[in-house]
Amino acid sequence: MTQFLALLLNGVSLGALYALIALGFVIIFKSSEVVSFTHGSLLLLGAYSIARFSDSIGFVPAVLAGVALTAVVALLIERLIINRIRGAAVISLAIVTIGVDIIILTEMIRRIGSDILNVPHPWAGESIRIGSTGLSLNRVISLAVAAGLIGLFFLAFKYSSWGVAMRASAEDGEAAALMGIRQGRVSAVAWIVAGVLAAVAALFLVGAPTPGVSPTVYTVALGALPAAILGGLDSTGGALVGGLLIGVAEAMAAGYQDQILFLGRGFGSVIPYVVMLAVLLVRPSGLFGTKELTRV
Amino acid sequence: MLAVLSIESLHVTYGGAVQAVRGVSMEVPDGKVVAVLGSNGAGKTTLLRTISGTLRLHRGKIDSGSVTFDGTDIGSRDPAQAVHLGLVQVPEGRRIFGRLTVEENLRAGGMGNKDKTAKGKAQDRVYDMFPVLQERRTQRAGLLSGGEQQMLAIGRALMASPKVLLLDEPSLGLAPRIIGQIGEVIAEINRQGTSVLLVEQNATMALGVADLAYVLEVGQVSLSGDAQELSRTDEVQRLYLGHESEQADEFSPVVTRKTLSRWTA
Numbered sequence: 001m002t003q004f005l006a007l008l009l010n011g012v013s014l015g016a017l018y019a020l021i022a023l024g025f026v027i028i029f030k031s032s033e034v035v036s037f038t039h040g041s042l043l044l045l046g047a048y049s050i051a052r053f054s055d056s057i058g059f060v061p062a063v064l065a066g067v068a069l070t071a072v073v074a075l076l077i078e079r080l081i082i083n084r085i086r087g088a089a090v091i092s093l094a095i096v097t098i099g100v101d102i103i104i105l106t107e108m109i110r111r112i113g114s115d116i117l118n119v120p121h122p123w124a125g126e127s128i129r130i131g132s133t134g135l136s137l138n139r140v141i142s143l144a145v146a147a148g149l150i151g152l153f154f155l156a157f158k159y160s161s162w163g164v165a166m167r168a169s170a171e172d173g174e175a176a177a178l179m180g181i182r183q184g185r186v187s188a189v190a191w192i193v194a195g196v197l198a199a200v201a202a203l204f205l206v207g208a209p210t211p212g213v214s215p216t217v218y219t220v221a222l223g224a225l226p227a228a229i230l231g232g233l234d235s236t237g238g239a240l241v242g243g244l245l246i247g248v249a250e251a252m253a254a255g256y257q258d259q260i261l262f263l264g265r266g267f268g269s270v271i272p273y274v275v276m277l278a279v280l281l282v283r284p285s286g287l288f289g290t291k292e293l294t295r296v
Numbered sequence: 297m298l299a300v301l302s303i304e305s306l307h308v309t310y311g312g313a314v315q316a317v318r319g320v321s322m323e324v325p326d327g328k329v330v331a332v333l334g335s336n337g338a339g340k341t342t343l344l345r346t347i348s349g350t351l352r353l354h355r356g357k358i359d360s361g362s363v364t365f366d367g368t369d370i371g372s373r374d375p376a377q378a379v380h381l382g383l384v385q386v387p388e389g390r391r392i393f394g395r396l397t398v399e400e401n402l403r404a405g406g407m408g409n410k411d412k413t414a415k416g417k418a419q420d421r422v423y424d425m426f427p428v429l430q431e432r433r434t435q436r437a438g439l440l441s442g443g444e445q446q447m448l449a450i451g452r453a454l455m456a457s458p459k460v461l462l463l464d465e466p467s468l469g470l471a472p473r474i475i476g477q478i479g480e481v482i483a484e485i486n487r488q489g490t491s492v493l494l495v496e497q498n499a500t501m502a503l504g505v506a507d508l509a510y511v512l513e514v515g516q517v518s519l520s521g522d523a524q525e526l527s528r529t530d531e532v533q534r535l536y537l538g539h540e541s542e543q544a545d546e547f548s549p550v551v552t553r554k555t556l557s558r559w560t561a
Contacts, residue, residue, distance in 0.1 A: 161407065168393045168404040174353055175391035180379030180408020180456060 006130040007255040008248060013139040015247020016146035020201040021224035022231065022239035023153060024194030029233050030170040031183070031190035032082050034093045038074075039198055040221035041104035046070040046199030047206045047213045048108055051117035059120055067199040073104070074195030078188050086184075109215050117213040119206050127208070142204035149200060150240060153193070157236060162189055170234065223250070223269075226276035232289020241287060246272045299323040300491050301347070301383070301460050306361035308342050310354065316342040318515040319361070324460060329482065329492040331506035331523060333499050333536055338512040340495040341388060344464050347493070348385040349375040365460070379408035382459030389468060390449040394438030398429050398448060401437050405452030414457050422451040425484065443474035450481060460491045467498040479505050499536030503527040511536075 021039055028036045050066030057065065077100055085093065126137035157163040166186050169176035173183060198221075205220055206213045227246045231238025253260065254268035285291050301324040308317040317339040324330045334340050345351045347363055349370070363371050365381055373381075393401050402422060406415045423430040426447045432440065437448055446466055453461060463482065467475040479501045486492050486505070496502035502523075503509055509526045511519040519526060526532050 161403070164396070164400050164403050165407055167396055167400070168407075171393045171395055172391050174350060175387055175393070176404065177350060177353070177375040178348055178379070178385050178387055178391075179405050179452065180376045180384075181404065182376045 002130055003255065006135055007251050009130070009135055009143075010139060010255070011248030011251030012244060013135075013143035013146075013247070014251055015227075015244035016143050016150070017201045017204055017220075017243075018224045018227045018247050019150060019240045019243025020146050020197045021221055022228035022243045023150070023236060024197045025225065025228040026231075026233060026236050026239045027166065027190040028187075028194050029228075031166055031187040032078065032086070032093075033090060034082055034097060035090065035233070036194070037094060037097045038077060038101045038104070039194075039224065040218040041101045041108060042070055042074060042195055042198040043202045043205070043221050044108045044213075044215065044218045045073060045104060046195075046202035047119070047217050048112060048117065050199070050203055051119045051206070051213045054120055059122060063203060066203070067196055070199035070202075071192045071195035074191040074198075075188060078191035082191075083184055083187065105215075105218060108218075112213065112215060115214075116211055119203070119213060121207045124208065136208035138204060138207035139209075142207070145200065145204070149197065153197075154236065162186065166190065223272045226272040230276045230279040230286055232286030234290055235286065235288035238286055238288035246275055249275050298326045300326040300366060301493065302364045303343070303347075304362045304364070306343075306346065306363065307359040308339075308346055308351065308356055309359055310342075310356045312357070316356065316515055317346070320512070320515070320517055321361075322510050322517065322520070324491050324493050325508070327486070327489065327491055328507040329486050329494060329505050331499075331502035331509040332493065332495045332512055333497070333502060333509060333532075334512035335497065337514070339515040340512055341464055342515075343512070344385055344462050344493070344495055346371075347378070347383060347462060349373045349378040350385075376408060379456050379458075382457070383462065384408075384453045384456045384458035384460075385462040386449050386453045386464060386466065388464035390442075390445045392437045392440075392445050392448050392452065394436065396437055397434055398437050398440070399433040401448055401452050402429075402433075402455050405455030409456045411457075415455065418455045418457050421488070422454050425454075425481065426451050442470055443477065446470060446474070446478060447481070450478075450485075454485070454490075458490060460493060461485060463492065463494045463496075465496055465498075466494070467496060467501055475501050499527070499532065503532075503537075 021043065024039060025036060028034055046066055049069045050062050053062035053065045081096060081100065082093065085096065121138060123137045123141060127134040128137060128140060165176070165181045169181050169183050169186050177183060202217060205217055223246060224243065227242035228239050230245070231242030249271045250268050253271040257265065257267060260267055279287060303320060303322050306317055306320045307315070309315050320339070320343065332340050332343065342356065345354060345356060346358060351357065358371050362369050365383055370378060370381065393404060396404065402419060406418065409415050409418065428444055429448055429451055437445065440448060450466065466478050470478065475498060482492055482494060483505045494502055494506060503526065506523040509520065509523040510517050511532065519531065527537065
């Protein structure tokens with residue numbers, strides 16, 4: 001039972017990080033109608049820059065600088081590329097983001113090489129014991145920070161002018177334009193927010209129990225994509241639920257791997273996709289996604 | 297009489313091929329209601345898109361001619377700039393944000409309006425004019441009735457404190473009683489000092505509130521003049537107001553139908 005509780009907490013904290021990343025996917029999709037595949041490299045960029053900066057300027061300034069840098073790069077992607085080809089087919093836009101992703105990823109891999117960079121978290125190595133299993137302090141803090149950020153995000157989404165403008169232009173772009181809402185601005189802000197969320201998630205993803213910054217951080221974004229999709233790609237609430245669902249499923253599959261050994265070792269990393277497929281079979285537009293409606 | 301909005305021999309094409317508007321000139325005098333009548337495909341909506349700057353979203357392009365608002369050429373402005381100048385369009389089919397609350401819809405309408413006090417005043421005016429919106433301000437707009445949604449669409453546009461309000465078929469799909477109310481609302485908005493350009497297929501309502509009227513036919517102005525006078529002409533009576541003029545039918549039905557034919561398909 002205590003093992004179950006520990007796994008659940010682990011899963012929820014991992015899921016909260018997935019949710020941060022997935023929220024970024026969702027608001028980018030809502031505001032620019034782009035399925036962005038740049039998130040993996042943004043995540044890696046965030047982790048890498050925080051690790052590099054903290055060598056020279058210390059941990060807290062490095063976090064701020066790393067988050068800012070990631071946000072700026074996200075903004076540049078939107079301004080220099082996405083904004084210029086607004087209105088292109090969803091598929092073309094998605095492929096463009098894959099291209100951008102590959103460029104950034106290649107540069108990151110070149111810089112990191114085979115090293116594993118270390119982010120000197122002040123809470124590194126500490127852990128909390130729950131019964132026979134432990135939960136790293138990193139995960140506990142990440143859960144608190146993610147919960148705070150997600151709460152803040154939903155408040156802004158509901159009450160701020162940007163939130164209202166974003167939801168209005170996601171629902172009917174032309175009508176929103178007629179009200180004087182500048183879609184370009186809404187989408188630029190969405191990319192900045194997505195960059196910030198990705199960098200913050202990266203900060204915690206490279207802490208315990210993960211060894212440090214290596215290009216494998218990139219693959220975490222691949223777990224957040226199913227989270228966004230199974231929640232319904234255009235639903236922020238769905239991203240949160242999807243993230244948590246996938247985080248918990250992954251932690252459970254890893255924790256009980258002896259019991260599910262007949263499925264093979266390392267089944268935990270497959271689980272996001274299994275969960276996504278299972279959900280999509282029953283609800284093709286995701287848990288909370290808008291059904292595609294066509295007017296006859 | 298000073299024209300706040302004037303259009304000079306405007307030609308608009310879609311995709312470089314389809315001519316939707318061919319040499320239209322018209323004027324909206326300051327403080328007046330101008331109606332534009334015409335059947336489907338006459339170019340009414342294209343005209344409004346040109347004024348509000350949304351032509352590009354539909355791959356339309358101004359080939360020649362100009363649109364002048366308050367003395368400045370606004371032909372190539374984007375929608376946000378048009379709103380900022382004071383030209384706000386209520387789109388055809390209402391297009392309210394159904395998943396947002398009534399209050400949020402109005403907030404979205406005020407986004408182009410930087411002036412906080414003006415926004416507050418505009419909101420008071422909207423709630424004053426449409427008390428039902430205040431009653432339902434926390435409801436999702438998608439749950440309003442058709443008439444209420446049209447009120448919301450007009451109220452949303454008023455949040456930007458427009459100098460000229462552009463209305464694209466506000467009577468579309470509404471019951472006759474509600475259409476009457478919309479007509480009164482337009483008259484009231486105009487009384488409070490906003491000029492109105494009203495595009496309509498419902499000629500009875502449009503000519504009832506308008507000072508001037510234009511009749512568009514396949515992209516060209518076929519008739520124009522004082523709304524009252526226009527509503528008395530045979531062609532408008534027969535084609536838009538539904539009164540058969542016996543005389544015209546007896547003597548030259550074919551000839552008149554040639555000049556102004558109702559769209560049938």
